[in-house]
Amino acid sequence: MADEPPRFEEALAELEGLVQRLEKGELPLEDSLAAFERGVGLVRLLSQRLQDVEQRVEVLLKSEAGKLLRRPLGEDEV
Amino acid sequence: MLRSAAAPRILTVTELADRLRATFEAAGTIWVGGEISNLKRPASGHLYFTLKDDRAQIAAVMFRSAAQVLVFQPADGMEVVVRARMDLYPARGAVQLYVEAMEPHGLGALTLAFEQLKARLGAEGLFDQRRKRALPKWPRTVGIVTALHGAAIHDMRTMLRRRWPLAGVVVRPVRVQGPGAARDIVAGIQDLNRLADVDVLIVGRGGGSLEDLWAFNEEPVARAIAASTVPVVSAVGHEVDVTIADFVADARAPTPTAAASLVVPDRDEVAAAVDRAAAALARALRRRTSLARERLAALERGLGDPGRRVTDTAQRLDDLDARLRRALVGRVEWDRRELDGLAGRLARSGPVARLGAATTRVGAAAGRLRFAVAMRVRHARAALERSAVRLDALSPLACLERGYALVRRGDETGHVVTDAATLATGERVTVLFARGRARATIDDTEG
Numbered sequence: 001m002a003d004e005p006p007r008f009e010e011a012l013a014e015l016e017g018l019v020q021r022l023e024k025g026e027l028p029l030e031d032s033l034a035a036f037e038r039g040v041g042l043v044r045l046l047s048q049r050l051q052d053v054e055q056r057v058e059v060l061l062k063s064e065a066g067k068l069l070r071r072p073l074g075e076d077e078v
Numbered sequence: 079m080l081r082s083a084a085a086p087r088i089l090t091v092t093e094l095a096d097r098l099r100a101t102f103e104a105a106g107t108i109w110v111g112g113e114i115s116n117l118k119r120p121a122s123g124h125l126y127f128t129l130k131d132d133r134a135q136i137a138a139v140m141f142r143s144a145a146q147v148l149v150f151q152p153a154d155g156m157e158v159v160v161r162a163r164m165d166l167y168p169a170r171g172a173v174q175l176y177v178e179a180m181e182p183h184g185l186g187a188l189t190l191a192f193e194q195l196k197a198r199l200g201a202e203g204l205f206d207q208r209r210k211r212a213l214p215k216w217p218r219t220v221g222i223v224t225a226l227h228g229a230a231i232h233d234m235r236t237m238l239r240r241r242w243p244l245a246g247v248v249v250r251p252v253r254v255q256g257p258g259a260a261r262d263i264v265a266g267i268q269d270l271n272r273l274a275d276v277d278v279l280i281v282g283r284g285g286g287s288l289e290d291l292w293a294f295n296e297e298p299v300a301r302a303i304a305a306s307t308v309p310v311v312s313a314v315g316h317e318v319d320v321t322i323a324d325f326v327a328d329a330r331a332p333t334p335t336a337a338a339s340l341v342v343p344d345r346d347e348v349a350a351a352v353d354r355a356a357a358a359l360a361r362a363l364r365r366r367t368s369l370a371r372e373r374l375a376a377l378e379r380g381l382g383d384p385g386r387r388v389t390d391t392a393q394r395l396d397d398l399d400a401r402l403r404r405a406l407v408g409r410v411e412w413d414r415r416e417l418d419g420l421a422g423r424l425a426r427s428g429p430v431a432r433l434g435a436a437t438t439r440v441g442a443a444a445g446r447l448r449f450a451v452a453m454r455v456r457h458a459r460a461a462l463e464r465s466a467v468r469l470d471a472l473s474p475l476a477c478l479e480r481g482y483a484l485v486r487r488g489d490e491t492g493h494v495v496t497d498a499a500t501l502a503t504g505e506r507v508t509v510l511f512a513r514g515r516a517r518a519t520i521d522d523t524e525g
Binding site (some may be wrong): 058 | 216221243244247248270348352355365367
């Protein structure tokens with residue numbers, strides 16, 4: 001899971017940072033283009049994540065040895 | 079005669095004690111109401127106290143097995159009703175109440191227990207606002223301690239899925255009422271604390287009677303909530319139900335559904351925030367580029383068109399050259415006409431007599447003429463040289479020295495390109511620099 005995509009809130013924080021830097025106009029033109037491209041990529045990523053996610057629901061059980069086990073929980077089990 | 083046949087039978091003390099005990103035993107279980115005083119609670123766990131009213135008192139003992147199931151804490155001055163047996167403690171001859179059960183008088187036992195625990199934990203500072211932790215804004219996983227079957231878990235899952243499906247959900251199923259429920263809930267809170275990705279806990283259940291909700295008023299549950307390393311939201315019963323768990327928890331939700339909406343952000347709001355950020359991003363970039371474009375345009379105006387200057391200069395040079403030639407030719411022509419005129423006058427003047435003088439004059443005139451022409455040529459050359467020097471300063475090569483480059487079509491002999499529109503993609507061009515040249519191919523042109 002080394003190349004797991006950034007966590008949602010990290011991506012959102014990065015996007016907000018990019019917007020701020022761009023609005024202050026402190027970036028050189030080429031950097032601001034790169035920042036814009038990065039920002040658009042983040043927006044796409046965030047929107048996609050918001051749309052596509054299926055909620056992962058698990059149930060926490062204890063094995064006989066006392067170890068904790070996480071098992072997906074079916075919709076019909078509740 | 080001290081003794082007669084009718085004389086009463088003398089009992090031993092043991093016999094008397096046995097008779098008394100038999101009497102008490104016959105009385106069976108009794109209910110007695112009174113005030114507790116002189117309460118002692120030694121390490122054995124038994125409770126010793128005196129039950130009294132304003133005119134009498136009697137010793138009482140409640141053994142550990144009976145005392146430990148009390149939900150409330152008996153205390154001196156408390157009015158209680160006890161279920162007990164009377165008996166004699168033979169070794170000391172003391173009559174005692176052996177208490178099997180105890181209820182507070184007036185108030186329900188649970189209500190009293192609630193008030194007592196609340197007062198005690200409150201005094202310990204467990205309900206202090208300072209202890210309350212902020213809920214995480216973006217929990218990775220929401221841990222839920224509740225019954226696996228029931229409306230509460232269903233309501234919470236529905237709300238979590240609708241608001242923020244990015245967060246995972248781990249349910250730790252527990253009994254939420256009846257014997258063992260408190261122990262289950264404590265274990266559930268502890269188990270979920272062991273999962274690294276769980277950022278917030280919801281502990282709760284749906285509505286029920288005070289007895290049904292009782293586990294959430296038990297001290298171990300309160301302590302487990304206080305000890306949790308991740309923030310806990312309590313969600314027990316309905317709006318009106320308040321439990322000890324609610325006081326200890328970092329946040330209290332009136333219902334399980336409300337708890338679910340408390341622990342996660344709302345997807346629609348976040349999506350709107352992302353859209354706003356995207357719009358701001360585009361706006362900021364547009365402003366940034368238009369600023370740059372304006373600056374560029376201003377600089378361009380200041381610079382002028384280098385290509386245009388080169389052609390202008392070349393034209394001026396041609397012009398000067400033409401004027402120079404015209405001037406030179408004109409002057410020579412004029413001088414020649416002058417000479418012709420003189421020659422004519424010479425011919426017309428007296429023939430032989432004036433020949434000598436005429437010859438002298440002609441010679442002088444010819445000398446002056448040569449001199450004048452030579453002077454004129456020298457002047458012209460000097461003017462040409464001055465022009466050449468000025469021209470040199472304006473030469474395209476000087477421009478190139480300042481960093482401009484000339485683009486010629488094809489090889490270095492081709493036409494200078496001043497309009498990108500005349501170039502075709504793929505066309506070969508030669509770029510001339512102050513020193514050296516480069517050959518290039520056109521990738522793309524823009525008007």
